[in-house]
Amino acid sequence: MKTNTYIKGNSLYHKADVRAKLLFTLLSCILIFLDPTISNLYCYTAFAVLLCVFSVGIKETFNNIKLLLPIVGFMILFLPLQSQKGEALLAIKDFVLVSDHALNNLLLVANRFIFISLITALLLQTSTNNDLLLGLRFFRLPYNAALVISLALCFIPSIASVFSEIRESQSLRLPNPEEGEESKKGRFKKLFPSLTAVLVYAIKSIPITASGLELRGFRGKGARTSYNKLNWGFSTFTQIVISVILPLIIFTVWRNV
Amino acid sequence: MKKESVALKIAIIAILTAVVTVFTMVVRIPTVKGYLHLGDVAICFIAFTLGPITGLICGGLGTALADLIGGYASWAVVSFLVHGIEGLAIGLIINKENVKFWQKLVAGAAAIVIVAGGYYLLSGLFLTGFEAALAEIPGNIGQAGIGVVLGLAVSEAVKKAYPPIKDLIW
Amino acid sequence: MKLLEFKDVDFSYESYTDEKARPVFSSVSFHVETKENILILGDPGVGKSTIASISCALTPKFASGTLTGLASLKGTNIEKLEPYDLTSTISLVPQNAASFIITTLVTDEIAYPLESLCLKREEITKRIQYSLSFWGLEELKEVNTFQLSGGETRRLMLSVNEAINPELTIYDESFDDLDIFYRGKLRDKIAKRETSSVVLASHFTKWYKGLFDRIYKFEKGTLVETREADLPKELESLSPLIIKESPNKSVFEAKEIKYSQKRKSTGSVFNLSVPSFSIESGEIVALVGLNGSGKSTFSRLAVGLEEPLSGQFYLEGKAINGKIRKRNIGYFYQNPDFQIFLPTVKDELSYGLSFLKLSEEKKESLLEETAKLFNLKLTDTATLLSYGKRKTLQAAIYYLLNRKFYILDEIDSALSYTEARNIISLLSQKGAGILLISHDREFATTFASKVYKIENGVLR
Numbered sequence: 001m002k003t004n005t006y007i008k009g010n011s012l013y014h015k016a017d018v019r020a021k022l023l024f025t026l027l028s029c030i031l032i033f034l035d036p037t038i039s040n041l042y043c044y045t046a047f048a049v050l051l052c053v054f055s056v057g058i059k060e061t062f063n064n065i066k067l068l069l070p071i072v073g074f075m076i077l078f079l080p081l082q083s084q085k086g087e088a089l090l091a092i093k094d095f096v097l098v099s100d101h102a103l104n105n106l107l108l109v110a111n112r113f114i115f116i117s118l119i120t121a122l123l124l125q126t127s128t129n130n131d132l133l134l135g136l137r138f139f140r141l142p143y144n145a146a147l148v149i150s151l152a153l154c155f156i157p158s159i160a161s162v163f164s165e166i167r168e169s170q171s172l173r174l175p176n177p178e179e180g181e182e183s184k185k186g187r188f189k190k191l192f193p194s195l196t197a198v199l200v201y202a203i204k205s206i207p208i209t210a211s212g213l214e215l216r217g218f219r220g221k222g223a224r225t226s227y228n229k230l231n232w233g234f235s236t237f238t239q240i241v242i243s244v245i246l247p248l249i250i251f252t253v254w255r256n257v
Numbered sequence: 258m259k260k261e262s263v264a265l266k267i268a269i270i271a272i273l274t275a276v277v278t279v280f281t282m283v284v285r286i287p288t289v290k291g292y293l294h295l296g297d298v299a300i301c302f303i304a305f306t307l308g309p310i311t312g313l314i315c316g317g318l319g320t321a322l323a324d325l326i327g328g329y330a331s332w333a334v335v336s337f338l339v340h341g342i343e344g345l346a347i348g349l350i351i352n353k354e355n356v357k358f359w360q361k362l363v364a365g366a367a368a369i370v371i372v373a374g375g376y377y378l379l380s381g382l383f384l385t386g387f388e389a390a391l392a393e394i395p396g397n398i399g400q401a402g403i404g405v406v407l408g409l410a411v412s413e414a415v416k417k418a419y420p421p422i423k424d425l426i427w
Numbered sequence: 428m429k430l431l432e433f434k435d436v437d438f439s440y441e442s443y444t445d446e447k448a449r450p451v452f453s454s455v456s457f458h459v460e461t462k463e464n465i466l467i468l469g470d471p472g473v474g475k476s477t478i479a480s481i482s483c484a485l486t487p488k489f490a491s492g493t494l495t496g497l498a499s500l501k502g503t504n505i506e507k508l509e510p511y512d513l514t515s516t517i518s519l520v521p522q523n524a525a526s527f528i529i530t531t532l533v534t535d536e537i538a539y540p541l542e543s544l545c546l547k548r549e550e551i552t553k554r555i556q557y558s559l560s561f562w563g564l565e566e567l568k569e570v571n572t573f574q575l576s577g578g579e580t581r582r583l584m585l586s587v588n589e590a591i592n593p594e595l596t597i598y599d600e601s602f603d604d605l606d607i608f609y610r611g612k613l614r615d616k617i618a619k620r621e622t623s624s625v626v627l628a629s630h631f632t633k634w635y636k637g638l639f640d641r642i643y644k645f646e647k648g649t650l651v652e653t654r655e656a657d658l659p660k661e662l663e664s665l666s667p668l669i670i671k672e673s674p675n676k677s678v679f680e681a682k683e684i685k686y687s688q689k690r691k692s693t694g695s696v697f698n699l700s701v702p703s704f705s706i707e708s709g710e711i712v713a714l715v716g717l718n719g720s721g722k723s724t725f726s727r728l729a730v731g732l733e734e735p736l737s738g739q740f741y742l743e744g745k746a747i748n749g750k751i752r753k754r755n756i757g758y759f760y761q762n763p764d765f766q767i768f769l770p771t772v773k774d775e776l777s778y779g780l781s782f783l784k785l786s787e788e789k790k791e792s793l794l795e796e797t798a799k800l801f802n803l804k805l806t807d808t809a810t811l812l813s814y815g816k817r818k819t820l821q822a823a824i825y826y827l828l829n830r831k832f833y834i835l836d837e838i839d840s841a842l843s844y845t846e847a848r849n850i851i852s853l854l855s856q857k858g859a860g861i862l863l864i865s866h867d868r869e870f871a872t873t874f875a876s877k878v879y880k881i882e883n884g885v886l887r
Contacts, residue, residue, distance in 0.1 A: 003326055003531075033383075067328050071385055078388035109386040113331065116384075120330035129531070144267060151271035152278070152322065154531045157573040159272075159279045162765070168732055169765040172758055173779060173824060191284075195295075195407075196414045197768035199302065200810055202276045203415070203422055204764075205526070207489040210268040212527035214510035215483055215519060216587075217543020220263030227538035227551050262488065264511075417770040419810045420443030424491065 003153045005124040013055040014126045016243075017236045018135035024243035025123045029116050031251035038104065041111035044250070048118040056125050064121045065114070072110050079106060129153055134230050144220070151209070155202075163198045170194050269425055270314050273303050277319025277340075282327060296320050297404020298411060300344045301368065305412040308426050309348025317341025331384060339375035343368055343401070365405040372401040428501070430595050430623055431482055431517070432458040436496035438477060438486075443808060448493060451477050455496075455650045457643050459595060462620045464638055467627050468658075469645030470843035471815035475627040476522055479597045482625075483519050484510045514540055518588045522599040522627075522814075524580040528572050533564065536572055536583060537590045544591075558586035562609070567692055574691040578604045578718040585613070595623040602626075602634055603840060606717050610634050629843060630867075631658050661844045668711070668852050668874055677743060677831050679729075679756070679860065680705040684738035686728055699724050701738070701886045704879065706832060706860045711851065713863045713875035720881040722864045723761075726834045729862075730758040757830035761837055763821040764810070772798065772812075772820060773805040779827050797823050800853055802846075815841045822850045832860045839870045848874070 013021070032044060052061040079102050080095075090098040127135070133146045170193050217224075230236075281296030296319065304312030321337035324330060350364045373394050381387035416422060439450040451474040459465050469475050480486040481498055484505050498505045500517065521527050530536045534555055541551045559565045562582040567575065575583060581604040588596055598617075602610050614634050617624045628635070636655070644653045684701035699721045706712045716722050727733045729740065731752030739746045742755060760766065769775045776794050785793070798805050801823040809820060818841040825833060833854050838847050851874060855861055865871040872878055879886055 005326060005328075064328065071389065074392045075385055075389040078391065081388045081391075105386065113384055117329075117331040120333070121328065124325060124330060130535075144263070148267055148271045148274070149318070149322075150531065151267065151529060152274040152318070154529065154572065155272050155275035156278050156322070156326075157571070158525075159275050160283055161573075163279060163283060165760070165762075166765045169758075169760050172730065172732075172753060173766050173828065192407075192411070192414075193768050195298070195411050196418060197765060198279075199276065199411060199415045200419045200768060201764060202272050203419055203425070204810070206268045206272050206425060207265065208526045209272060209529065210262060210265040211480065211483075211485040211489050211510070212529050213264040213268065214262065214488075215485060215514065215527070216529065216540035217511050217514040218264050218267075219511045219543075223545055224542045225545050225547060225551070227535070227542055227548060229548075265489070414768070418768055418808075420808065421441075421491070421811070 003129065003156050005121075006128045007056050007060060007125045009056060009126065011055040011126070013051065013122065016126075017239045018127045018131045018230065019138055020236070020239035020243035021123050021127060022132075022135050022139070023240060024247060025119050027244060027247040028119055028251070031247050032112055032115055034251055038107050038111070041108060041115070045111045045115045045118075048115045048122075052118055052122055055122060060125065061118075064118055068114055068117055071113070075106055075110055079103070130228060131230070134228060138230065143224070147218075155205075159198065159202055162201055163194065166197045166201070167191075167194045170197070265425075269307070269311060270318075273299075273307070273311060273315040274319040274322065277303070277315050278323045278326070281320055281323035294323075294400065295404070295407070296323065296340070297343070297368065297372065297401050298407040300340055301347055301364075301404045301408025302412045302415070304344045304347035305351055305409060306416060306422060306426075307348075309345050311426075312344025312348035313341045314344075316344030332380075335376065335379040335384065338379065339372055342375065343371045346371060347405070361405070361409060365402060368405050369398050369401040372404075373397040428461055429458050429499075430461055430463075430501060431625070432497075432499050433478070433481075434497045434499075436481070436494065436498050438474070438481065438494050439492055440811075441491035441493075443811065449811075450648075451492075452645070452648050452650070457641075457650055457652075459623050459625055461594070462623055463640045464617055464620060464624045464626070465641045465643065466631075466635060466639040467625065467643045467645070467650070468631060469627075469629065470846070471629050471841050472813035473645045473648075475629075475645075476599055479519055479521075479599050479625075479627060481505065482597060483517055484508045484513060511543070514543055515591065515593055517595045517597070518591050518593040519597045520581075520584045520588050520599060520601045522603075524577070524584045524604065527584065528580070531571055531573070533559075533567055533570055533572060533575075533583060537587050540587065540591050554590040558589040561589055561612075562586045570692050576690075576692060576719055578606065578609075579692060581605060582609065593622065595625065597625045597627065599627045600629070600840070602628070602632070604718055614638060630661065630839075631655075665844060665848050665873070668848070668855070675708065675858070677708045677755075677860070678705060678741075679707075679832055680741040681729065682739055682741065684728065684735045684740075686724065686733070686735045688724060697721065697724075698884045699728075699881075699886070700884060701725065704886060706862055706877075708831065708858050708860045709855060710877065711855060711861045711863060711875045713865070713871035713878045714881065714886070715865060715868050715871050715878060716881035718866060721884060721886070722866075722881060723836065725881070725886060726758060726836060726862075726864065729834060730756050732758075755830060756832045756834060757825040757828060758834045759818075759821055759825065759836050759838065763814075763817040763841075766821060766824065767809050767817060769809060771805065772803050772807050772809055775809050775820060776805075776823060776827060779824060793827070797827060801826070801850070815843075815846065818842060819846065819850065822854065826853060826857070829857060830859060832862065834862045834864065836864045837866070838863070839865055839867050844870065 049061060052064065079098050087100050089100050089103060133150055137143065137146050277296055277299040280299035281294045284295045300312060300316040303315050317337040317340055320340040321333040324333045324336050346367045347364045350367060351360055376393055376397050377390045380393065381390040433455050436455045437453040439448040442448045457465065467475055467478065477486060481494065482505065486492060487494055494506065500508060500513065528536060530539055537555045537558055538551050541554060559568060562585050564579065564582055564586060567579060581601065585601065602613060605613065618638055642653050642655060643650045681701050681704040686699045688697050690697055714722055728735055729752065731749030734749055740752060741747065742751065767775060769778060773794060776797060777790065780790055794805060801819050803820060803823060812820065818838065838850065851861060863871050863875055
């Protein structure tokens with residue numbers, strides 16, 4: 001199980017400083033709620049798609065959008081529910097399937113939703129986990145919190161693989177490993193021991209991990225040096241300024257134009 | 258564990274968060290929102306055996322991480338709030354050694370209300386709109402319900418299999 | 428100066444059942460001076476790792492128990508010390524190499540303790556570079572810690588120790604997962620005596636000859652000092668196994684098997700080819716090979732967890748698929764904890780029995796008999812047994828399952844030769860064929876009538 005959402009690349013967005021990207025993403029997602037104009041929203045979404053394509057390629061962008069399609073599908077499916085108000089655009093006899101109000105609402109919500117999803121996915125795909133944590137720490141995320149997150153990321157693949165090995169080995173210790181594979185109840189019964197075993201495994205790892213942390217010098221508070229760091233240069237400063245100003249301009253000033 | 262250890266607290270939270278994430282991502286049944294998962298089993302287990310604070314942090318962080326890694330990044334904040342509060346609530350309702358049956362019912366009901374209601378409210382407001390959010394409700398109810406039942410069962414099993422677990426309660 | 432000293436130390440773990448505490452050892456005394464090497468020998472489960480974690484102030488902090496007597500580090504009572512103050516004084520290379528991993532990248536893992544010691548970035552970079560090249564991990568610099576193989580993880584732990592360079596290092600069975608080349612390197616490093624070393628081991632191997640200033644041995648729950656010359660030759664003292672001729676002979680064969688796998692850490696492809704392999708009931712066959720040569724891969728194929736790309740497995744001459752292989756071959760996972768999840772030993776043993784329709788009395792007597800054979804106590808909490816006892820429990824579980832063949836993967840790493848022999852003999856008494864996998868050639872060949880070797884991806 002990979003905890004890596006990072007996709008290697010050389011785009012401008014990849015090279016941008018992670019702190020700038022964090023600010024840009026956060027501000028964009030918040031500010032987009034200010035604008036109820038459909039045409040502007042189309043522009044924002046198009047911008048997000050283009051940014052994705054230029055940063056991670058068409059295939060990846062398509063993959064990102066693919067995940068959202070079922071949800072948009074459901075939004076379309078539920079159109080009739082909103083179609084009480086407004087003029088009917090599509091109707092079967094007396095029953096209004098789609099009204100212009102509903103359609104408007106749908107486009108608004110869908111555009112916003114796609115924009116937010118793409119922008120956040122892009123952030124994760126163009127920055128490594130380490131960089132993201134360093135960026136968050138720059139914004140005053142406490143060291144201990146960052147340690148928790150990085151430890152969790154460390155354990156996710158290991159617990160996942162242990163879980164699948166446990167499931168395998170549990171199936172081997174039954175007298176007749178074929179039994180119970182077909183019936184749903186049998187499969188469930190086989191799952192329960194695995195769940196228990198993996199939880200015991202996880203719990204047992206806790207004091208051992210704490211031992212490792214302390215033996216390698218973790219105190220809970222106190223000074224530490226840092227091997228990894230984010231570089232700070234003039235271009236970084238410029239990027240951060242841009243990442244703040246750009247969303248502000250686009251979402252507040254431009255919309256009034 | 259006699260002495261106070263920050264490292265131990267960090268290890269507890271980190272590893273159990275990882276457990277929630279794995280349970281959320283490994284066993285899945287695809288539906289509207291994305292999938293139904295066993296994350297709630299893990300959250301209920303953590304809340305039952307280790308208390309409300311652990312339940313809050315691990316439940317919230319674990320599901321948020323699962324969303325971020327899985328490609329559903331927009332749900333991260335929503336999941337964090339919903340499942341965090343779920344963990345907190347269950348942990349607060351059930352926090353004594355001998356749990357009575359009615360307490361389990363209340364905890365189950367609370368979990369269902371928080372998860373189904375929380376997702377409906379927050380998805381509706383910020384993500385998909387209220388109408389489409391309706392579609393998630395049945396799934397979420399089932400997931401939360403199964404979560405409490407299985408979580409309780411697993412919690413009993415693990416406590417019996419590995420008694421030292423009681424040392425980890427904050 | 429005495430770096431580490433134990434004076435009359437007793438230790439017992441807290442018991443979580445109604446019985447009194449679980450005693451580990453009593454009246455243990457030893458000491459290590461600066462730039463000295465000592466060896467502590469003892470069967471698995473006797474308390475070596477406990478000594479290690481007490482020395483690092485990790486027990487009883489993280490594993491509840493009672494300690495009496497005096498354990499001191501550089502003259503200070505260890506019970507008054509905190510582990511994080513000891514980073515540059517004492518380091519532990521744990522028996523389970525993966526257990527101390529706390530970061531995702533190889534370089535971060537080595538950097539972590541150096542950051543705790545507040546070293547400057549240039550110094551950290553220098554030490555990382557040196558340690559990685561010493562232990563041959565440079566190519567794996569950017570790899571996730573999770574993707575490393577067993578041997579690579581061991582070397583990573585050794586690299587961390589190398590970078591810290593503490594005054595005293597405790598090596599808990601560290602020679603185990605290493606290849607001959609790196610065992611030599613470790614031996615040379617210890618011999619140099621730039622820092623002190625405590626090596627914990629279950630068997631005295633040729634790598635230890637002449638390496639230590641003092642040797643201690645566990646005997647009857649306490650530690651005695653001994654000399655190299657006085658060490659018994661354990662393997663030779665074991666009586667040979669008497670195999671009962673079983674009336675129903677089964678033959679399991681593999682012909683022309685080919686399989687391919689991508690290595691997780693380097694991404695290179697590993698090919699395994701098995702021209703011909705066979706094992707009969709009652710036979711003990713050994714499979715030896717270096718770490719990473721494919722022994723576990725072959726086991727997984729044989730048991731039915733994977734299917735070969737080409738070739739066939741046969742039972743009594745008939746070609747069989749994975750499902751049938753799973754029914755007939757018992758695979759001892761290296762980590763016994765994967766299969767243990769019930770409260771007591773009795774629960775674990777009867778879990779498999781529930782599928783057979785036995786009367787209560789028959790079940791009880793079968794359980795009693797099995798527990799006695801394997802030296803287990805039915806009321807013990809399964810998850811809290813020592814590692815060696817958990818492996819024994821695993822053996823007992825399989826014993827009750829009555830498989831036709833068993834694959835024992837590295838059984839000697841958790842048990843004394845005597846205990847391992849006991850398990851092998853018990854399993855084969857029922858007429859089963861046993862495939863012994865080990866990288867300890869001596870052990871494997873002592874019992875086996877046939878030896879297969881994996882070299883360069885070919886098993887013959």
